[in-house]
Every structure is written in C-alpha cells, then in structure tokens.
Amino acid sequence: MVRFILLLALFLALCYVIKGFLKGLKLRKVLKTGSKQAGEQPPPITDELVQDPVCGVYCPKRDALSLNWQGKTYYFCSDKCRQEFRDQKK
Ligand SMILES: [Zn+2]
Structure with a gap:
C-alpha cells in the first residue's frame, strides 16, 4: 500500500513537471509567432x-x-x- 502511494506521488510530480514543460513550450511558440508578425521571417523560397x-x-x-x-x-x-x-x- 505504501508503495502504491509512493507511485501515485511520483506520478503526480511527473504530471506537474510535464505541465510546466508544456507551458514553457507554449510561451516560446507565442514569442516565435510574435517575431513573425514583425516581418522578420522571409517568405519560403521555391525553385518552381x-x-x-x-x-x-x-x-x-x-x-x-x-x-x-x-x-x-x-x-x-x-x-x-x-x-x-x-x-x-x-
Ligand atoms: Zn516575358
């Protein structure tokens, strides 16, 4: 039973870490699109x-x-x- 509680605690801690990680990713994405809107990104080059x-x-x-x-x-x-x-x- 103690083992089960330990596993549960570990699982919750993992969830917390993943949530924080995803939040960081989202923030980075927002920052990236922000610079795109400023017109820093050149249009894609095609050799067609x-x-x-x-x-x-x-x-x-x-x-x-x-x-x-x-x-x-x-x-x-x-x-x-x-x-x-x-x-x-x-
Ligand atoms: Zn011509």
Missing part, C-alpha cells in the same frame, strides 16, 4: 519554374512578377510582359 504567357520564357517563381486574373495567377518575367498581358485582356 513558371512560364511567362506573353513571351514564353520560364523563370523561377520567386523572381517572377505575379498577376491575378479571374481567379488564376499568372507569372511574368518582367513588368513589361505583365503590362502587355493586361493590355491584351482589356
């Missing part, structure tokens, strides 16, 4: 290639200029091509 619908050139998505047209996103190699695309759609 996209084709310019105007001149047909392929360029990395991260360097391309994007335009949202009727729910679809188009990517362009330069602002000139994007402007041309806009003029075509008018």
Whole structure:
C-alpha cells in the first residue's frame, strides 16, 4: 500500500513537471509567432519554374512578377510582359 502511494506521488510530480514543460513550450511558440508578425521571417523560397504567357520564357517563381486574373495567377518575367498581358485582356 505504501508503495502504491509512493507511485501515485511520483506520478503526480511527473504530471506537474510535464505541465510546466508544456507551458514553457507554449510561451516560446507565442514569442516565435510574435517575431513573425514583425516581418522578420522571409517568405519560403521555391525553385518552381513558371512560364511567362506573353513571351514564353520560364523563370523561377520567386523572381517572377505575379498577376491575378479571374481567379488564376499568372507569372511574368518582367513588368513589361505583365503590362502587355493586361493590355491584351482589356
Ligand atoms: Zn516575358
């Protein structure tokens, strides 16, 4: 019986430690998201290639200029091509 009480006490102590640990983790997470909101985190880099619908050139998505047209996103190699695309759609 004494052993059972000892085990119970140990279990409770463990629960307390885990609770404290989780609290610490949550606090750290809040701090991390706080710095994200400050704009310190750069956007994720993708090496995906996209084709310019105007001149047909392929360029990395991260360097391309994007335009949202009727729910679809188009990517362009330069602002000139994007402007041309806009003029075509008018
Ligand atoms: Zn182009």
